[in-house]
Amino acid sequence: MTATAQISGAGLDEGTSSGTGGPVAPDSKIGEVSQRSLMLRRFRRSKLAVVSLVILLLMYLAAIFAGFLSPNDPAAVNQEYKYAAPSAWTWSGGPAICRVTQEIDPINISTTYVTNCDQPIPLQFFSRGYEYELFGLIPTDRHLFTVPEGRVLVFGADGNGRDLFSRTIHGAQVSLTIGLLGVVVATVLGSIIGTISGYAGGAADTVIQRVIEIIMSVPTIPLWATMAAVMPQDLSVTQRYFVMTMILSLVAWTGLARQVRGKVMGYASADYVAAARSANASGFRIVTTHLLPNAASHIVAVSMLAIPATILAETALSFLGIGMLDPAISWGVLLQDASRVDVLQQYLWVLIPGVAVVLAITCFQLLGDGVRDAVDPYS
Amino acid sequence: MTTHSSARDDDTIVSVRDLQVEFRTTLGVVRALNGVSFDIPRGKVVGIVGESGCGKSVTARAIMQIIEHPGRITNGSIEFHRQGGDVATSQLLTDDESAPADALTASGGIDITRLDPRSAAMRAIRGAEIAMIFQEPMTSLNPVYTVGSQIEEAILLHQTPDKEKARQQAVDMLRQVGMPNPERIARSYPHELSGGMRQRAMIAMAMSCHPALLIADEPTTALDVTTEAQILSLMRKLKAEIGMSIMFITHSMGVVAQLCDEVIVMYLGQVVERASVDEIFYNPKHPYTRSLLRSIPRIGMTEHAPLEVIKGSIPDPYTRVTGCSFHPRCPDYLGDVCRDVIPAEALLAGPTRHGAKCHLYTDEGRAALAAPAATRG
């Protein structure tokens, strides 16, 4: 046993896989694949996330081309179509809709609609309709489809006879961006504050953590609601939009800051940061070249998962009448119409904007999950 | 030249034959074990060595029937013979009527692969007959229960329903593994102990039901050198006192030299060589074993002489290597025969049983060697 005892405890693993310049490297593909393409590969594998991404992209495209896709002016009130049902579809050398006439019952003061498919109204494509500005810049009156007479109501009409389909598409412009923008602002805030907290440590860290705890000690929706309610009443739609964004981000940054702080603290104790520090790199340099790039993908993943809550918040606040207000069109504003059970009973289609909300949020969740799994496969 | 897959010494506690384990993953099927056969003699320490991913741990988990999803045993047998041979084995079965009769083998043992992993019969073996300790002492104890209560749990399951007796026995076990102040340790939570202490506690837990076989899956890899030496000497002491068998999994040849009686060398889910520890170190036969030994520095080696490195790395687990699994990296590659034909195990002449799976020792291999050099790759 004397000879064998001379053998030190050298591990086989070290001896074989990372030898002293042996012919290992040529066979090995490790290192040729970048971190980013590995993430992409992992992301593509989760089909639900990819499908969600496609659906969301379509929804955002619809929001961008809302004017073009809307057959009717979303703000055009017409009492002749008050709570009119979705158009009945038929075929007449192409897709067409049935004629609808309103009949008012003078005794019950209720309206009924009579559908007549004998003389269908054919759809016109790339036709002229109401005027709008494409991308908010180019004035035009071209639409994907219109009807020469009457109104084509894909999703039906609301209590003021406004086209719910056009309004839902236009609502996406507010509802899909306000939450997103809120999270973007929150991410910037959260990254900066979280990095300071995690990297500086000490008193700064303590103060920041206490502030976060205090904000988190107030229930979220009531806090958002209170802030939204003290908004001045005379704001324009655009001003209100930006104030809402600020309000959403003022609460949402806390969770993100905590996550960033944790990551930064983890990376800050890594050897390469110690090496940078011993090379006399400035704190700012260490943060911007070592910590943030490392934490970036994680921050993106966490931010994605924060989007559903902000979209839900905007919708809920607008529904309650303390978020976006009526001339503005958002899904929450549209759903105010659904707040009366007697209305819902008769005109179920006023819930359609709610379907859009659920679809968007489900997709954001699945996408966020997919991104997180791709970025942090082990968390 | 014989393949001794049917031969079994009477004094064998576990004999594994042609064991195959597959992991069906979304990326493909990984054949973790590809026909593994070996015996563990009673009262001996058998070392299992090999690179990471060669199937050492899977072999251990297969014997315990605790392979993680989606892994499963697809073929082969694991015959377990309890202490004192056939009589005791039948006692085990009468103790536990739920053990299916078809798990009984012709030689009076019990085939573990035929037991349902969750059955009472399997659980009666686990912990009581075969115990296991793991690589990571930091995570192998449940953080929310005291060390004492975790040892007691095993005793209460297999030894006595009396809680007070179990507690006493747990403290005794902690004392036996060299814990200072065992009463206090029994009341501690795992996070209050150091890595070495936790591994001792794990050993105490494993030994608490006096198992016939202890499977140690790299128990010292995560420990520092001093603690490693202490744990190894503890295991030597316990082996001498209790007389159990130990299956010791490691990737450290140094540990093998210190502790083991016999060595099994694994490569890519196969046993490529098995022999006594002296044979392995002084007379290695398989090119893989030789390469392993040459990659370790020795005292007395020429200064500056580079350590040899096994060329290449372990192939992607989803692809299957034809012929001898080591042929793409083998320094003694013989040509087509190595690439196409799976070598059978050759039993080599010598004072002890020494087997190697290599064409250097098969008839086909010798024929190829005799043929003109042109046929070689």
Next chain:
Amino acid sequence: MLVFVVRRLAYAVLTVFAVSLVAFFIIELAPGSAITAEISRLRAQGNVVSDQQVQALEEQYGINDPWIVKYGKWAGGLVTGDFGQSFAFREPVADLIWSRLGLSIALSIGAIIVAWAVAIPIGVYSATHRYSLPDNVITVIQFIGVAIPEFLLALAVMTAAVRWGGIEVGGLFSNEYRNAEWSAAKFGDMLGHLWMPLVVITVGSTAWLTRVMRANLFDVLGQQYIQTARAKGVAESRVIWKHAVRNALHPLVMTFGTTLSALISGEAIVSIVFALPTTGQALLQSLIVKDTYVAATLLVFLSILLVIGNVISDLALAWIDPRARTAG
């Protein structure tokens, strides 16, 4: 442990104090005073508001005082239980709060119990049967459950109840019991009105907790100590319930605060739709009519509820996890 409890409680009091500052700050941020908004509202309703009344109101609310004095008055009222008068509800805020707080607490506790009672077993099933058909179905339901806004679900449930169940929903009591003495029948009637909002409030949190539980338990099942337990010969059900679930509960208890916050938020919105007299509903109602001082008071009360919940969760964590005990 006693030191830990006392320190945690003192800390909670400080947090409530800080929250009251935040709430007051938000209210003060509002342009114009709450009082002018109220006066113009009263005038708009056709009430005659004399200058004397205006002065009296200004006096009462100290409109022209520096903010620290105003805060002192308001916070002093908070501590002594004098919360002022609610314009929106036309009753003292104290009455408003005490009558509603009970229902809010009952709904929150009920929702938490239901959410945990449903989420834990389903999460355990999901984690131990990963990628099976039931697990996939559960996962899809979870995502939709989280994605439906509470008010939308409340509306849908109400509509369904009226349309197919023929049940009148909304409010706390049916008409015949509204002014009746408390009796078993009245209590039953109340429960009949409460279970639907309770379910609606709970859906989102249950779905989320199930997901957390599934992920946690799956992580824990991969831990070495689970294999240790199996290797000891512990039966699989005991491995899961004694060794794994106990450890998987830990993050669940840690997220108790988030869950409670979501439940209180949900309760506020759902109560609006179902017309239930809860604190959250009073808060939103006050905000909708711009009764901001009352809103601030109610906001502080909801925060107190959440802070107490957080204290309980910290104590529970110390109880289930020996590591948290020594760290605290």
